Amino acid sequence: MMKSKENMVTVYIMGDAYNVPESSTIITAMEYSGFQLTTGVGCREGFCGACATIYREKGDYKLKGGLACQTVVTDGMTLAQIPFMPAEKPIYDLKELKPDINTIKELFPTIFRCVSCNTCTKACPQDIDVMDYIQALKKGNIAEAADISFDCIRCGLCALRCPAEIVQYNAATLARRLYGSYLAKKSPEVDESIEDIKAGKYDKELEELTKMDRKTLSEKYYARETKLR
Amino acid sequence: MKIPYYPGCTLKSTAKHFENSAIESAKALGIEFVELPKWNCCGVVTPLAEDDIMHHVAPVRNLIRVLEMNKSGAVNDEKRLLTLCSMCFNTLKRSTLRIKEKVDDLDVLNDFMYKEEDYDGSVEVVHFLEILRENGFDEIKKQVKKSLENLKIAPYYGCMLLRPKDIGIDDAERPTIFNDLLTSLSAEPIEWRAKNKCCGSFLTLDNKEIVSRLGYDILTNAQKSGADLIVTSCPLCAFNLDNRQKIIKQKHPEFEEIPVLYFTQLMAIAFDLDKEVMGLDGNYINPVPLLESKGIL
Numbered sequence A: 001m002m003k004s005k006e007n008m009v010t011v012y013i014m015g016d017a018y019n020v021p022e023s024s025t026i027i028t029a030m031e032y033s034g035f036q037l038t039t040g041v042g043c044r045e046g047f048c049g050a051c052a053t054i055y056r057e058k059g060d061y062k063l064k065g066g067l068a069c070q071t072v073v074t075d076g077m078t079l080a081q082i083p084f085m086p087a088e089k090p091i092y093d094l095k096e097l098k099p100d101i102n103t104i105k106e107l108f109p110t111i112f113r114c115v116s117c118n119t120c121t122k123a124c125p126q127d128i129d130v131m132d133y134i135q136a137l138k139k140g141n142i143a144e145a146a147d148i149s150f151d152c153i154r155c156g157l158c159a160l161r162c163p164a165e166i167v168q169y170n171a172a173t174l175a176r177r178l179y180g181s182y183l184a185k186k187s188p189e190v191d192e193s194i195e196d197i198k199a200g201k202y203d204k205e206l207e208e209l210t211k212m213d214r215k216t217l218s219e220k221y222y223a224r225e226t227k228l229r
Numbered sequence B: 001m002k003i004p005y006y007p008g009c010t011l012k013s014t015a016k017h018f019e020n021s022a023i024e025s026a027k028a029l030g031i032e033f034v035e036l037p038k039w040n041c042c043g044v045v046t047p048l049a050e051d052d053i054m055h056h057v058a059p060v061r062n063l064i065r066v067l068e069m070n071k072s073g074a075v076n077d078e079k080r081l082l083t084l085c086s087m088c089f090n091t092l093k094r095s096t097l098r099i100k101e102k103v104d105d106l107d108v109l110n111d112f113m114y115k116e117e118d119y120d121g122s123v124e125v126v127h128f129l130e131i132l133r134e135n136g137f138d139e140i141k142k143q144v145k146k147s148l149e150n151l152k153i154a155p156y157y158g159c160m161l162l163r164p165k166d167i168g169i170d171d172a173e174r175p176t177i178f179n180d181l182l183t184s185l186s187a188e189p190i191e192w193r194a195k196n197k198c199c200g201s202f203l204t205l206d207n208k209e210i211v212s213r214l215g216y217d218i219l220t221n222a223q224k225s226g227a228d229l230i231v232t233s234c235p236l237c238a239f240n241l242d243n244r245q246k247i248i249k250q251k252h253p254e255f256e257e258i259p260v261l262y263f264t265q266l267m268a269i270a271f272d273l274d275k276e277v278m279g280l281d282g283n284y285i286n287p288v289p290l291l292e293s294k295g296i297l
């Protein structure tokens, strides 16, 4: 159903003007305008980070970044869609690494080029203090970097804007991996469960589940949810 | 005295023993370092190009943090920022001067910062040695519990505390501040030629050859002038003079290793603070045998 003229706004998609409903997100605005998105779009719920993009709003000099599935268009917005972020990614074997500054120096030497401009923090759709986790890594504080970057969805906007060409999210991923492997408090319960799984404690139950029909499975699932609460 | 304190990255990683010994020795003198709640790397080198404003962003951001901190009332020495690492001192202080000389640059920087409050150019960057001098070397004398009498020490100033002249904490050619500190600690500072000779600084990363040559000259000059050990205030100098002795020894098998300590470690020793505070296991060349042979430890 066509919406009435009052509820429409004009946006400029890669330079060309389109009228779209004012409640559109960047993704729905593009689709409304006839673009078919095959990449650079994912969960459409603001979780996966695949649809990170850049835009400008009328009368504002700032180049802004956001998730295209979460950002609502405004009248006069100029936007584009970024299908893929090319980024450097070192290959490493986590088991051979130590959780210290030397590992960071070796795998992410670009971090030491950071000029503390804070552009990455301004670009982050997750409101993460990106500069702060890069600075934490520079000091060798892996636990702090893992903590600050916890909500990162690896959308790539920070790296896209960084004048020092640092790939922040890959460094943050390393920090969290190092933290999880070496620094986090050990939890014996997890180890016990792993042993139980290996010993086949849940095999029978799992096999039963895989053979269950959809209805029974659904009933069981919701019963379980209730039980947990 | 509660003074805003900027540690710098190295003091949080490879020079932890510098930081610990400084904080605790300062406490003994009634000086409390209050670390900035948030700070970033100083940038390590001062940009020399006229049009390079970008590399002043990092120092200025830290100076803004001092203003932010002052509002919290956590410090009472509000207009100064204390540093320990000579490199950080040099970089931060030179940015404060650049802004004073080129006021337009400050506008550009403030405009760029965006959410932070404007920097007003009011913070003075100081080195711990300056605070010690201001506090009075006699105050240090009063805290000495272990005599360092038999210890001959070469005070190594390097470049960053003294040059360029307008930021130097002492006379660039004939500095005395380290000597005064050592005397007040009851040690004997020696006179030597290489006290303000460059250690090779960053060349240590990609030209170990030059750095070990410079290091060899500095270390042997100290030894020929009668020094038992060397003190410094810079983690990079410490690395080049201490850790690089490994390469020097390979090239000059007759070379005898000499310990290199941070001046704050020596303060911790003289003040008889905990072994942990002295952090003597953090130095590459183990100073313990020497200190034991002199009856100090």
Ligand code: SF4
Pocket (backbone or CB within 6 Å): A123, A124, A125, A126, A127, A128, A130, A151, A152, A153, A154, A155, A156, A157, A158, A159, A168, A169
């Ligand atoms: S830290 Fe970078 S990659 Fe992660 S969510 Fe923020 S902008 Fe995206």
Ligand code: SF4
Pocket (backbone or CB within 6 Å): A113, A114, A115, A116, A117, A118, A119, A120, A121, A130, A131, A134, A158, A161, A162, A163, A164, A165, A166, A168
């Ligand atoms: S954008 Fe790059 S250079 Fe600027 S603060 Fe972030 S990591 Fe550092």
